[in-house]
Amino acid sequence: MASPLLPYTLHISQWNARSVNSELKTNFIRSLPGDFIAIQEIWSSINNISNAENVLSFVQRSIKRGGGSAIIHRFQSISPICRQVILTRTVRLLK
Numbered sequence: 001m002a003s004p005l006l007p008y009t010l011h012i013s014q015w016n017a018r019s020v021n022s023e024l025k026t027n028f029i030r031s032l033p034g035d036f037i038a039i040q041e042i043w044s045s046i047n048n049i050s051n052a053e054n055v056l057s058f059v060q061r062s063i064k065r066g067g068g069s070a071i072i073h074r075f076q077s078i079s080p081i082c083r084q085v086i087l088t089r090t091v092r093l094l095k
Contacts, residue, residue, distance in 0.1 A: 010035050010036070011033060011034040011035050011036075012034050012035065012036045012037070012038065013032040013033055013034035013036075013037045013038070014037070014038045014039075014040070015028075015029070015032060015037070015038075015039055015040070016039075016040045016041050017029070017039050017040065017041055017042050017043070018041050018043070019041065019042070019043035019066075020039070020042045020043065020049055021043065029049075029072070034074070035073065035074055035075065036056070036071060036072065036073055036074075037071070037072040037073075037074075038069070038070075038071055038072075039069060039070045039071075039072065040068075040069045041066060041067065041068065041069075042060075042067075042068040042069060042070055043065070043066050043067070043068060049070045049072075054072060054073050054074070054075075055070055055071070055072055056071045056072060056073045057069075057070065057071040057084070058070045058071075
């Protein structure tokens with residue numbers, strides 16, 4: 001018997017932002033295609049990045065300047081993260 005699930009294509013975009021510190025960069029994040037968008041080197045607080053889209057995961061560098069990453073989703077509804085495993089200071093595994 002064939003599976004009732006249809007094939008699904010998942011689109012992912014990635015960008016090294018070198019600081020999300022302006023409306024121009026926030027608008028660029030909004031324009032990126034994809035179901036999930038991974039942003040590195042955001043250099044900013046959750047407030048700056050959450051203005052762009054729905055933030056699924058956010059890691060901010062606790063010491064020194066720079067760094068940080070975010071994963072953004074474009075779904076109307078998404079299951080909440082039920083588990084987050086810290087792999088390194090800046091890398092998380094989400095389930």
